[in-house]
Structure formats: C-alpha cells, structure tokens
Amino acid sequence: MPELPEVEVVRRGLERWVAGRTVAAVEVLHPRAVRRHPAGGADFAARLTGAVIAAPMRRGKYLWLPLEGRGQSVLGHLGMSGQLLVQPEGAADEKHLRIRVRFADEAGTELRFVDQRTFGGLSLHDTVEGSADGLPDVIAHIARDPLDPLFDEESYHRALRAKRSTVKRALLDQSLISGVGNIYADEALWRSRLHYERPTAGLARARSAELLGHVREVMEAALSVGGTSFDSLYVNVNGESGYFDRSLDAYGREDEPCRRCGTPIRRRPWMNRSSYFCPLCQRAPRA
C-alpha cells in the first residue's frame, strides 16, 4: 500500500519524466478514477489539455502537479493500488488502465494512471490563494507530513495530547499528521514499544516525541530503499511497500518472533483492518 515513502518515490519520478511537458490529450477510461472531479471525465480532459506541468509536489500521501499560469493543480491519490506510470507510447494497455495523458513533444512517452481497486484517482482543483506550491484547495485540511521542513512539531504534540483517542488512530488522522498509513503506524509503534490502543491524552511529551522520531526513521529508511528502483521509464510504483517489506518488524509478521524479544507477533482486527504488535514489548493499556 502506498504511504508517504512510496508516494515520494513517485513524485521524484514525475519530476524527472513529466515536469515541463505540455499535455496534448487526455483519455479517461473509468469514471471512478475522476470521481473527485465533480464536473466529470470530459471536463477533466478538456481543462488539462494544453496545460504545462510544473514541478510535482507532495503532502502526506497526496501528490499534485501544478499547471503553469492557471491557478490550478492536478491532484492525485494512489489509494491502495494506484500507479502512475510513464510508458512508451504504443505500449500495450495495462489491464486496469484508468487514465492516459499524452504529451505534445517528441519524448515518445505518456503518463498512465493504473489502478486495480479504484480507491485512487486524479482530479483538477483551484490552488489555495497565496500558496507558493500550488496546494489544491480540497486538501487544505491535510496536515503537513513529518518529512516536511515546515512540520510544526510543537503544535503536533499539543494537538495529539488534546485528542480523546488512542495513539494509532491519531497516527492515521491525516488532519493531525499526514502520510502515515497502517504499515508505518505499526512499525513506528513497535519501535516505540507502544501499544496501538494507548490513549493519546496520557502520552508524555517525551514519549510522543520518541514516537514521532520513529515515524520519521522508518519512513526515511523505506524511502532510501524505495528510491533505488525508479531509474527507468517506470515511475516506480508497484502498489506494494516496495523493497522495504523485508525490513518490516511488525506489520504482516503474525506468529513470527519479535526481533527484540522473540515473542510471537500478534495480529488483532482493528478498524476494519489489522494491527500487528508484540504482546510483550507493547503492553496493552489497562481497560
């Protein structure tokens, strides 16, 4: 599942292969892929045609392509299985190809949005007034992510402790901190020896800071590994956690020994998904 590190790898690929190019034509092949574009696929295609793509940006799991001089950006989210691929023109269509963007140059490549489960999509939005990086207005509520130099650590700690919730829910709350999904949440909690149901209100400032540090560490580690493979036309997205899955300590390791203490890792149903944790290192809070 693409979380912040995977999306950043995609952003870098787009920066290299798509920035500066002029859109010649757009094909929307599945309506769900543009469902966040209220005016529909035809409108999306028409408005994008002729635009020049500026430097791709990212916040959390969202990425966007500002359009030069238009006050609008193409917003993208990969959902669970979305891919943005730069493919040679004429290459066979992928089974789940949803949107194709052709360019008005001789580079011989096109941009494709491919998405099996259709949780992701592209859409076109006005940018927030005064935003230097073309932030789309519809994601103004998304918090800065922990790798953003402007991430405000102090207000994050304050907001976290003001929540009447539990720590993993807070990690996944994109209005509090963005870019963290189920995988990296479990990894950061394991590294911090924190149980996913620990109340946020009782979290000491030092523990909150430690957790944030581990979020950053695990994301940077994943990014360094994922960043090795996009040296081609493929804007590396495989919809999985890339090469980092072999480095995971908790996620997906049910019944395998904890790398710290050897206790079998457990999986618990949680919020229509799963939480993986070490029952010894990450003690449950008292009920």
Added chain:
DNA sequence: CAAGGCTCCTGATAGC
C-alpha cells in the same frame, strides 16, 4: 463539534 463506524472496489488466497 469530535470521535468512531461504514463504505467504496477487485483480486489473491484459504477453506470446504
């Protein structure tokens, strides 16, 4: 208003 639950989707896999 905040917190938590529901729902969208398709393919891989397990179980019978």
Added chain:
DNA sequence: TGCTATCAGGAGCCTT
C-alpha cells in the same frame, strides 16, 4: 476442481 468467504485499507461521509 470449483465455489464461497475473507482480507487488503485510505479517506469521504455519516451517525452518535
């Protein structure tokens, strides 16, 4: 072998 049930989960939207 072939069917059905389960699981993967981000985030908008709805209910409490």
